[in-house]
Amino acid sequence: MKIAVCVKRVPDMDVRFKIGGDGTSLDEAGLKFDINDFDAWAVEAALQLKEKAGAGEVTVISLGPDVVQETIRKALSMGADKGVHLKADRVPFDGFTIAKALAEELKAGAYDLVLFGKISPDSSNGVVGPMVAELMGVPCVTAISSLEIANGRGTAKRELEGAQEMVEFSLPVVLTVDEGLNTARYPSLKGIMAAKKKPLESKPAQLAEPQVKVRKLELPPDRKAGRIVGEGAAAVPELVRLLQTEAKVL
């Protein structure tokens, strides 16, 4: 089975972000970057399928500036076989632009399975996987939290709001990975060494003109400071009174 996984390099979210001087980009100083968690789970899923089948090849693809090669190497050190870097000065916000460039690359690869993360935390948009599927004309199941593949067919579970869907599909297919599918392995020292020698091809990304442009970035207003109503069950009547008279939610 030939499997491709699209991975994105994203900043660690556990910080207070600063807006850059242009007002339309982030100040990246001091930010730590790593592979998107959802994409790490997608890589893990690909590796598990390959290991179970005892054969196959896992290709990792990332679009962005040269630094995204680090992200590709991380996936290689987990066990993926080869990398493709689609080189761009910066990652555009417009997911459709990204999807078109990835789809061009993926169409040429004759993959049985193409995996994406459900969403990247920086764009918080969650669109690239299903867009690529449509551009490739391949069926797609989004936000899966379980996966079985056998004899060219698969089954998966999707998480909805307070509900789940059981899905059947044929291959080739595009899947986007939700939390709960697996736990990503850490690269072993041996894996890290091996990754240095694995093939990583770099070529320019074909980027179309974006149709969505960032006009402004700003920090959201702080929520007004909270108030402790009291301690223990004795505070309950006062809370209920506030919910009725002040918040008016009762």
Place this chain on the structure above:
Amino acid sequence: MANIFAFVETRGTDIRKVGLEAVTAARMLADGSGGGEVHALLLGPPGIAAKAPQAAQHGADVVIVVEHAGLANYNAEVAASTTADRIKSGGYRAAIFSTTAQGRDVAPRVAARLGVSIVTDVLSFEVEGDAIVVRHPVNIGKVIATLAISATPAVLAMRPNVISPAENPKAGKVENAQPSVDPGATRVKVTETRVGGAGKLDLAEAPVVIAGGRGLKAAENFKLVEDLADAFGNAAVGATRAVTDDGWRPHSDQIGQTGRLVSPELYIAVGISGAVQHLAGMRTSKTIVAVNKDKDAPIFKIADYGIVGDVFEIVPALTAAIREAKKGH
């Protein structure tokens, strides 16, 4: 003057609340750009046609009904191709979807078929000359982006609960249509939709969400949270990742960066510390209440009202008080 398209999300033979929010948003956009028509699409199994008046009541001039026995479960290929075909032939300025699991699935596919971009999780929109300008949270809501969409149609998926369904009765002329592809012949099939439990409210739509964290200590103690939800009568139950990881609750209940996104009128956090990844999924809730025994827990920084103390003592007392308060109504 521009016509606006609305995708009305359904589950079974019901319109979801987010579906009426989409119609309301489309109405606002049509009225805000010189008074065009709103065309609302309703896909579902036999019985869904009877719900067309609800879309008309909320501002649809035309309701396109695609009723088919093969649509008892969501079918992505049917939904995407039928919707895209309709939008292509309708010449719309914008198409409105919802940011739910289903909306996130169908909207990007439709946009790709139309050859245009999409922005999901839209907080607000404005027409500005040739562009539609929207606000969209990035970096899990820690930064808000203002984005200009130059594509026609502009494809937007609204965040649930930012626009309340508003009545604005229109003719709602019904047009019956066929699915663009045969639901029996698609390459992906949903074989079953498992809903949490009879009458259980949907996390994305419930006006009240009660979420439980590790402070509840064990799966069976979620009974406390369920009882409180039951006392409200209009509440859904959510959980933190600590809880879903431990298998106390299904992953579909998880709220946060990697889970579901909620924005209810009232959010009650029970035994939840308030990690940034959790806050990412609920910080836009209108009123936040927290119960935690640690007065320094980060959740208290964003909670409008907090009670410091033991959930095992406070939650049953709160449940009783809410039941009492509801009786008065």
